[in-house]
Amino acid sequence: MKIADRNEAGAGWLAILLGISMIVLVVSVALAAAIGDYSIGVDTVFLAVTNGLGLTHADIPPIEQSVVWDLRLSRALVAALAGAGLAICGVILQALLRNALAEPFVLGVSAGASTGAVAVIVLGIGAGSVSLSLGAFAGAFCAFGMVALLSNGATSGPNHTILAGVAASQLFNALTAYIVTTSGNAQQARDVMFWLLGSFGGVRWPDFQLLVIVVFLGLVICLLMARSLDAFTFGDEDAAALGVPVARIRLILFGVTAMVTATIVSMVGTIGFVGLVVPHAARYLVGPLHLRLLPASAAIGAIFLVLADIASRVVADQQTIPIGVVTAMVGVPFFAIILYRAKPQQ
Amino acid sequence: MTIVAKDLVWGVRQKTIVDSVSLTVAKGETLGLIGPNGSGKSSLLRLLAGLKQPQSGQVEILGQDIARVPRRALARQVAFVQQDTTTDTNLSVRDVVRLGRTPHRSALSGWTETDRAVVLAALERVNMNGHIAQGWQTLSGGERQRVHIARALAQTPQVMFLDEPTNHLDIHHQIEILRVIRDLELTSVIALHDLNLAAMFCDRIVVLDGGTVRACGTPEAVLTQQLLRDVFKVEADVECSLTGSPHIRFRAQ
Numbered sequence: 001m002k003i004a005d006r007n008e009a010g011a012g013w014l015a016i017l018l019g020i021s022m023i024v025l026v027v028s029v030a031l032a033a034a035i036g037d038y039s040i041g042v043d044t045v046f047l048a049v050t051n052g053l054g055l056t057h058a059d060i061p062p063i064e065q066s067v068v069w070d071l072r073l074s075r076a077l078v079a080a081l082a083g084a085g086l087a088i089c090g091v092i093l094q095a096l097l098r099n100a101l102a103e104p105f106v107l108g109v110s111a112g113a114s115t116g117a118v119a120v121i122v123l124g125i126g127a128g129s130v131s132l133s134l135g136a137f138a139g140a141f142c143a144f145g146m147v148a149l150l151s152n153g154a155t156s157g158p159n160h161t162i163l164a165g166v167a168a169s170q171l172f173n174a175l176t177a178y179i180v181t182t183s184g185n186a187q188q189a190r191d192v193m194f195w196l197l198g199s200f201g202g203v204r205w206p207d208f209q210l211l212v213i214v215v216f217l218g219l220v221i222c223l224l225m226a227r228s229l230d231a232f233t234f235g236d237e238d239a240a241a242l243g244v245p246v247a248r249i250r251l252i253l254f255g256v257t258a259m260v261t262a263t264i265v266s267m268v269g270t271i272g273f274v275g276l277v278v279p280h281a282a283r284y285l286v287g288p289l290h291l292r293l294l295p296a297s298a299a300i301g302a303i304f305l306v307l308a309d310i311a312s313r314v315v316a317d318q319q320t321i322p323i324g325v326v327t328a329m330v331g332v333p334f335f336a337i338i339l340y341r342a343k344p345q346q
Numbered sequence: 347m348t349i350v351a352k353d354l355v356w357g358v359r360q361k362t363i364v365d366s367v368s369l370t371v372a373k374g375e376t377l378g379l380i381g382p383n384g385s386g387k388s389s390l391l392r393l394l395a396g397l398k399q400p401q402s403g404q405v406e407i408l409g410q411d412i413a414r415v416p417r418r419a420l421a422r423q424v425a426f427v428q429q430d431t432t433t434d435t436n437l438s439v440r441d442v443v444r445l446g447r448t449p450h451r452s453a454l455s456g457w458t459e460t461d462r463a464v465v466l467a468a469l470e471r472v473n474m475n476g477h478i479a480q481g482w483q484t485l486s487g488g489e490r491q492r493v494h495i496a497r498a499l500a501q502t503p504q505v506m507f508l509d510e511p512t513n514h515l516d517i518h519h520q521i522e523i524l525r526v527i528r529d530l531e532l533t534s535v536i537a538l539h540d541l542n543l544a545a546m547f548c549d550r551i552v553v554l555d556g557g558t559v560r561a562c563g564t565p566e567a568v569l570t571q572q573l574l575r576d577v578f579k580v581e582a583d584v585e586c587s588l589t590g591s592p593h594i595r596f597r598a599q
Contacts, residue, residue: 241397241428
């Protein structure tokens, strides 16, 4: 089987792909701002956005201005950033752990986040001064800290790190279940469940501002280390022989993924499947080299979550389905196609 | 001397695996490391290449203490070929060999004409330039090993370490790989299982047993009936072949 030279001819292909992605993303975000219980025309959306940016002072109904600018646009942009962030984390973890099944939550981050969230909602830790997001963030980092400790600062090799992640997930899931069953009431348990499945319901501009910094910083750091990530193709020892400071790179990149994942989880809950599927889809399109895989994954992840968010709002009448349900329902058939088409030709 | 190792000691927990090993390798020499399973060949090779840190002792390569040389700088001078490593990622042969340029490129530098030329020359050296666009998953064992060597060559090293590079290959490919390595204008250290191949392709041989050096010298000086009996626990006749290198004929009983 011949493989096209993606290094030279492929640069143009990547540029085209990213260009198309940007257009699709803008259209998706515009649709996300237009579609909903209260339908708004795309032209009004455009004016509401330019108004919001202070470029125009068009006369549109204040309610529509508010729905587009204050609610839907921030929500769509947070969805895009969360999708991009989760996809990048998936790429990094699949490379470092050399495991096609690795995804952002493999290091126990989501389990830790839910324990933190439950501690705030159910136990009332912080007496109202600590938000659910902060609790989730703290929990996520506790879990990551445990994984880092169990795997000697994430330096003991892929399988060891995965096992440490499994142990942390089990422990924190058990803690969550314990807290919910012993001291939670039914309504609280339902709230927690709903939050865990992921929702963009409560996000506003301040969330966007934080997430844009975290995701872009994460992407830049990962891009700077993209060549080193390629060197992990044949394992840690091979990477070391190619001059990569393996322990340092692993620790930095695990730290970045924990930071990005924890921030996303603390804002919108645990959105599964994006971090697992999108890297595979992107690899299928641009090949396995990370300098191309990272931006492509980020773009595809962003579009995927914006579209999934639209779907979550329109599928069931008068109800928003948890975003995690949509990503899995849309993602699995899509993933099946890729798996089928990427079958080794033997 | 290109490589000078002094009193290397390394082990895991209570067990010493490499026990005060000292050796030297001259410029351009091909040194064979032989010894029974568990004699410390692979560990010693990794200590020499700087992939493991010795508990005591030091390794100098080209006059520098490798413990003080940054990883990247070391990788520009020293390459390491493992025994049959593979990946699930479907890279092309070209992409795999390009990985060898990693220590020469910064995070953002582009692909230069030098990089291009070095990769092509490396592929030519191992006779794989006809497979440049082929996917890794479709290569045979012998082809993969040649690509690994090309990747190591793309680092433009002066020293190459190879850990049983002919493992799992048929005899034709074993000889082909070792011929490629012998003909490189490099200093190389190869861990080998096959004693006859070691005798054919190595300038000098170091025999390891229980982590210590049992013998060191030219193949004809080292590979004696007595040594084979003591270290490898086999009965064998050692003859002198037409080329002057010893030929070992094992006895079945």
